[in-house]
Structures are given as C-alpha cells and as structure tokens.
Amino acid sequence: MNKKNILVVGIFVVDLSFKANKLPSPGETIIGENYTIGPGGKGSNQAVAISRAAGKVSLIARIGDDHFANIGLNLYQKENVNTEGLIIAKGENTGSAAISVDKNGMNSIIVVPGAALGLNQSMIDDNISLINNASIMLTGFEIPLEIASYCLMLAKSKNITTILNPAPYFNINHDTYKLVDYLTPNEHEASSLTKIRVQSIDDARVAGRKICELGVGTSIITMGEKGVLCTRNANDLRGIYIPSFNLKEKVIDTVGAGDVFNGTFATAISEQMELEDALNFANKAASLSVTRKGAALSAPLRNEINQL
Numbered sequence: 001m002n003k004k005n006i007l008v009v010g011i012f013v014v015d016l017s018f019k020a021n022k023l024p025s026p027g028e029t030i031i032g033e034n035y036t037i038g039p040g041g042k043g044s045n046q047a048v049a050i051s052r053a054a055g056k057v058s059l060i061a062r063i064g065d066d067h068f069a070n071i072g073l074n075l076y077q078k079e080n081v082n083t084e085g086l087i088i089a090k091g092e093n094t095g096s097a098a099i100s101v102d103k104n105g106m107n108s109i110i111v112v113p114g115a116a117l118g119l120n121q122s123m124i125d126d127n128i129s130l131i132n133n134a135s136i137m138l139t140g141f142e143i144p145l146e147i148a149s150y151c152l153m154l155a156k157s158k159n160i161t162t163i164l165n166p167a168p169y170f171n172i173n174h175d176t177y178k179l180v181d182y183l184t185p186n187e188h189e190a191s192s193l194t195k196i197r198v199q200s201i202d203d204a205r206v207a208g209r210k211i212c213e214l215g216v217g218t219s220i221i222t223m224g225e226k227g228v229l230c231t232r233n234a235n236d237l238r239g240i241y242i243p244s245f246n247l248k249e250k251v252i253d254t255v256g257a258g259d260v261f262n263g264t265f266a267t268a269i270s271e272q273m274e275l276e277d278a279l280n281f282a283n284k285a286a287s288l289s290v291t292r293k294g295a296a297l298s299a300p301l302r303n304e305i306n307q308l
Contacts, residue, residue: 007134009060010043011116011142013095014068039075040295047081049263049299060085064115068094085127089115105251140165152179178215187223204229249291256295261286284308
C-alpha cells in the first residue's frame with residue numbers, strides 16, 4: 001500500500017429507490033412507475049467512485065450480517081475496494097435508504113443507518129494501519145459525529161489531507177472545521193452552516209468566505225445545475241467558478257452525484273492535480289452520473305471522464 005491511498009470512513013446502506021412523476025407531498029400517496037434495489041450510503045458510493053476513477057481506496061464502515069450486507073460485499077469485490085476496514089456486526093441489520101425520484105431526476109431521501117451507527121472510536125483505532133498508509137481521508141456526517149471529528153483529528157495529526165462532506169448537515173463544534181482541508185457542502189448544507197441563503201454563485205462566494213473563516217482550508221460548494229464555487233481562503237473574493245458541464249443526455253437521477261463529485265475530487269487531489277483541474281475532473285464525473293440510474297452504480301469509469 002502506498003501513500004497515495006485514499007481512506008473513506010462512512011456508511012453502506014441498501015437504496016430502495018422509487019421513481020414517480022413527482023415527489024409526494026406530506027400525507028399524499030401517489031402511484032410510482034418503477035423501483036430499484038441497489039447499493040448506497042455516501043461513504044460507500046464515494047469509495048466506488050474513487051475506484052472507478054482509478055484511485056486506490058480503502059473503506060472503514062460497519063454493516064450487519066444480513067442479506068443487505070452481501071450486496072455490499074459483492075459490490076466491493078467487483079469494484080476493487082479494499083475491505084480490510086469493514087466491520088461486520090453479528091445479529092444487526094445493515095442500513096437502508098428510501099429514495100423518491102421525480103421525472104426531472106430530483107430526489108428526497110430518508111436514511112436509516114442501522115449497524116453503521118455502532119461505529120466507535122476503538123474500531124477506528126483497530127484500523128490505524130489504514131490511516132497510517134493514507135494520503136487522503138474522506139468522511140462525512142452519516143457516521144456518528146464524534147467519530148467523524150475523531151477521524152479528522154487523527155488524520156491531521158499524521159499530516160493526512162482531509163475532505164469533509166458535511167452531509168446530512170448537523171451543527172457541530174466549529175473547532176472541528178479547523179481540521180478540514182476541503183469542505184464540500186452543497187448549497188443547502190452551506191446555507192445551514194453559514195446562515196446565508198445560498199441561491200446564486202454570488203451567494204456562494206459570500207458563504208465560501210464565511211466557511212473559510214471557520215478555519216477550513218478550502219470551501220467547495222456544489223450547486224447542481226448552477227455549477228461549483230471554490231473559495232481558497234477568507235480573502236478570496238471571486239473564487240474558482242466551475243459551470244455545470246452540459247451533456248446531450250437527459251438528467252434522469254441526481255442521487256449520488258455529490259458522492260461521485262467527492263470521490264473523484266479526492267482521486268484527483270491524490271494524483272496532485274492542480275485545484276482547478278481537480279474541480280473540473282470531479283464536475284465532469286458528477287455530470288455523467290446524473291444521466292444514469294442509481295447511486296454507486298452511476299459513477300463513471302476513468303476513461304469516460306477523460307473523454308469529455
């Protein structure tokens with residue numbers, strides 16, 4: 001294992017995805033068109049995206065010992081994700097997510113982490129060799145918040161580059177953000193964190209500087225079809241703006257696009273791409289993913305990204 005290894009600390013769940021003409025309103029029942037069952041969970045999706053983009057990746061996650069767990073195990077074997085850090089909890093259920101997707105590809109999601117909530121500090125310590133051999137750590141808020149903070153602290157103590165995807169958003173001790181080299185919220189998470197309503201690129205510029213004021217190295221706000229705004233420090237007034245990448249194919253499913261962005265961005269950084277090149281690489285990958293169904297399985301291969 002070399003120092004370009006990327007370590008993801010996250011969760012695996014099985015996605016139950018339902019497609020309908022529109023998303024139901026509270027209390028409303030609608031008839032859907034079809035459904036799919038497939039692998040999901042942000043950390044797991046990111047790990048698959050890294051591997052498909054030709055990155056070398058290990059995953060620390062906790063799953064059950066049920067049928068859903070087998071979906072994950074088969075996925076990692078096929079996608080060449082190192083499972084040395086995978087913890088199987090006997091007698092527990094693997095997590096699941098209920099996903100509703102409308103005709104425009106927009107979605108709403110409920111995640112039940114299941115066994116993933118049992119991830120604790122000693123399990124991280126048991127996998128210290130994976131941390132020691134990593135050049136980048138990518139984590140988020142689907143795992144217990146105190147474990148996310150602990151992982152970031154460990155990584156920074158070992159001079160490992162840290163990427164935090166604060167999704168789903170929770171209010172945490174702001175000192176944690178000082179441990180983050182790259183923070184990658186979407187516009188909703190950036191709005192919750194900064195109390196600035198992020199609706200435009202100019203809004204993202206203001207929010208990005210406020211994020212950097214928290215001690216974050218670089219803020220990267222993803223805004224779907226509006227593109228990506230990267231703020232390099234609290235004095236960066238313009239930032240790096242990456243417009244959305246227009247493809248001929250129709251957007252059919254936005255589930256997992258943020259995970260593909262994070263995973264491929266981590267891959268690019270691990271290869272020491274310049275920041276703007278890394279952002280463009282990840283933006284292309286995420287754009288490809290929304291033209292495909294599913295979360296993990298929508299991640300493009302390296303040659304597909306390079307062809308754009």
